[in-house]
Amino acid sequence: xxxxxxxxxxxxxxxxxxxxxxxxxxxxxxxxxxxxxxxxxxxxxxxxxxxxxxxxxxxxxxxxxxxxxxxxxxxxxxxxxxxxxxxxxxxxxxxxxxxxxxxxxxxxxxxxxxxxxxxxxxxxxxxxxxxxxxxxxxxxxxxxxxxxxxxxxxxxxxxxxxxxxxxxxxxxxxxxxxxxxxxxxxxxxxxxxxxxxxxxxxxxxxxxxxxxxxxxxxxxxxxxxxxxxxxxxxxxxxxxxxxxxxxxxxxxxxxxx
Amino acid sequence: xxxxxxxxxxxxxxxxxxxxxxxxxxxxxxxxxxxxxxxxxxxxxxxxxxxxxxxxxxxxxxxxxxxxxxxxxxxxxxxxxxxxxxxxxxxxxxxxxxxxxxxxxxxxxxxxxxxxxxxxxxxxxxxxxxxxxxxxxxxxxxxxxxxxxxxxxxxxxxxxxxxxxxxxxxxxxxxxxxxxxxxxxxxxxxxxxxxxxxxxxxxxxxxxxxxxxxxxxxxxxxxxxxxxxxxxxxxxxxxxxxxxxxxxxxxxxxxxxxxxxxxxxxxxxxxxxxxxxxxxxxxxxxxxxxxxxxxxxxxxxxxxxxx
Numbered sequence: 423x424x425x426x427x428x429x430x431x432x433x434x435x436x437x438x439x440x441x442x443x444x445x446x447x448x449x450x451x452x453x454x455x456x457x458x459x460x461x462x463x464x465x466x467x468x469x470x471x472x473x474x475x476x477x478x479x480x481x482x483x484x485x486x487x488x489x490x491x492x493x494x495x496x497x498x499x500x501x502x503x504x505x506x507x508x509x510x511x512x513x514x515x516x517x518x519x520x521x522x523x524x525x526x527x528x529x530x531x532x533x534x535x536x537x538x539x540x541x542x543x544x545x546x547x548x549x550x551x552x553x554x555x556x557x558x559x560x561x562x563x564x565x566x567x568x569x570x571x572x573x574x575x576x577x578x579x580x581x582x583x584x585x586x587x588x589x590x591x592x593x594x595x596x597x598x599x600x601x602x603x604x605x606x607x608x609x610x611x612x613x614x615x616x617x618x619x620x621x622x623x624x625x626x627x628x629x630x631x632x633x634x635x636x637x638x639x640x641x642x643x644x645x646x647x648x649x650x651x652x653x654x655x656x657x658x659x660x661x662x663x664x665x666x667x668x669x670x671x672x673x674x675x676x677x678x679x
Numbered sequence: 680x681x682x683x684x685x686x687x688x689x690x691x692x693x694x695x696x697x698x699x700x701x702x703x704x705x706x707x708x709x710x711x712x713x714x715x716x717x718x719x720x721x722x723x724x725x726x727x728x729x730x731x732x733x734x735x736x737x738x739x740x741x742x743x744x745x746x747x748x749x750x751x752x753x754x755x756x757x758x759x760x761x762x763x764x765x766x767x768x769x770x771x772x773x774x775x776x777x778x779x780x781x782x783x784x785x786x787x788x789x790x791x792x793x794x795x796x797x798x799x800x801x802x803x804x805x806x807x808x809x810x811x812x813x814x815x816x817x818x819x820x821x822x823x824x825x826x827x828x829x830x831x832x833x834x835x836x837x838x839x840x841x842x843x844x845x846x847x848x849x850x851x852x853x854x855x856x857x858x859x860x861x862x863x864x865x866x867x868x869x870x871x872x873x874x875x876x877x878x879x880x881x882x883x884x885x886x887x888x889x890x891x892x893x894x895x896x897x898x899x900x901x902x903x904x905x906x907x908x909x910x911x912x913x914x915x916x917x918x919x920x921x922x923x924x925x926x927x928x929x930x931x932x933x934x935x936x937x938x939x940x941x942x943x944x945x946x947x948x949x950x951x952x953x954x955x956x957x958x959x960x961x962x963x964x965x966x967x968x969x970x971x972x973x974x975x976x977x978x979x980x981x982x983x984x985x986x
């Protein structure tokens with residue numbers, strides 16, 4: 423059973439300036455354990471697609487299942503963890519209590535909660551920072567904390583919406599490396615929205631290239647890179663070839679009308 | 680995953696009281712300026728009476744003597760600061776607090792109504808705000824009335840509240856507290872509505888991804904998120920509440936309270952008494968605002984808002 427399966431999925435927003443086709447006839451299947459990147463210019467519907475999976479938006483056409491059930495049912499089952507563009511930590515909660523938030527909501531007992539928090543803090547390399555408030559941490563650390571929060575209730579699916587978009591190149595490289603390690607260790611399925619071609623190619627087993635107006639999938643590239651990826655794989659010919667194909671896909675779909 | 684070093688900014692938290700040092704000089708300068716202007720105004724405004732006195736007595740008008748006399752008149756147009764200070768001293772420290780002439784006694788009467796009204800106002804304000812945020816019908820219908828309520832002069836409505844409540848057998852502390860409530864709930868409603876709506880789309884979406892109930896979203900997101908707004912509006916509310924209590928003391932025939940002192944003072948031309956009651960009210964208001972502000976800072980610091 424595939425984790426996400428979409429058939430001719432469409433979503434049209436009705437606005438004052440007329441309908442906006444955020445998604446049009448999107449067909450996509452994501453298998454368990456894949457790392458799928460969605461790449462494309464603004465307005466191509468990549469974030470919208472992620473939000474449809476998460477049941478934060480309702481599609482206006484087509485069908486989609488998550489873990490074989492409707493997105494709403496999947497959300498009610500708490501099938502996924504969602505990492506937003508900004509860390510969005512609650513400023514009045516310490517890092518540990520931010521991570522505890524989803525666990526409190528599902529009603530996990532306190533002792534179990536504490537163990538879980540320790541484990542995910544270690545997973546994102548924030549051991550010992552549980553007692554700090556968000557403002558005491560750098561942007562990169564806050565984003566790692568938000569990933570820890572998404573990992574907290576141990577859903578098999580991780581949805582990440584440009585999580586490193588606001589961070590500088592060096593921190594981003596570092597977090598990309600950590601994310602791959604985490605993915606390898608936890609064997610989760612990850613859907614990852616990004617603007618960056620190198621980021622998409624470096625991380626993914628599958629790259630979904632999208633284009634705007636209407637938002638649609640123009641190319642789906644299965645990566646030939648090995649799962650084990652040191653940072654300098656980005657200079658290999660294979661890497662550059664995939665990056666080239668992504669760039670071509672983006673160019674083909676991008677019309678300046 | 681190797682990132683053992685700490686790469687975050689770590690500013691040393693600023694103490695609650697250290698800021699006072701830096702603001703002391705400008706504040707003292709302003710206070711000094713006020714005293715200079717006050718003394719000057721007292722001299723100018725009280726001088727005509729001295730001139731009249733000299734004329735009536737048929738003695739020569741000597742400006743220097745007259746000027747020094749303007750600072751010690753019994754019923755000056757504008758009493759000098761030290762006269763007010765003396766009156767304050769006499770009516771607080773030198774009088775037993777049970778005495779009808781003690782400002783502490785009258786201050787307490789007003790303060791008790793203020794605090795009760797402030798408590799009612801805060802509870803009412805929070806309740807209305809929760810209703811407005813969670814109920815669309817209330818959002819559409821209540822807010823205009825809340826705003827309209829504040830366009831009515833409190834001086835017009837205060838006597839009616841007193842009279843109506845008196846007719847149903849409620850008198851004393853409660854009617855005054857209700858007038859305070861009437862003024863105090865407004866800033867709390869406005870601030871709390873804004874505070875409860877302050878969580879951004881991301882923070883509320885997050886709750887949705889957790890499949891959190893409305894109750895959980897309220898207690899874990901909206902309420903804690905509104906705390907800074909609540910304390911800011913409570914500072915305004917407590918000051919408004921004091922005004923309400925004083926106004927509430929005027930139409931009752933002014934038996935007790937700071938409002939009574941103001942009214943009695945104006946009946947008998949006791950300007951020094953009026954001014955000392957005014958200053959006492961101002962000190963009370965400033966202290967109340969400061970206490971609420973301090974409580975707010977402590978809560979926010981505990982909650983991790985302060986840095």
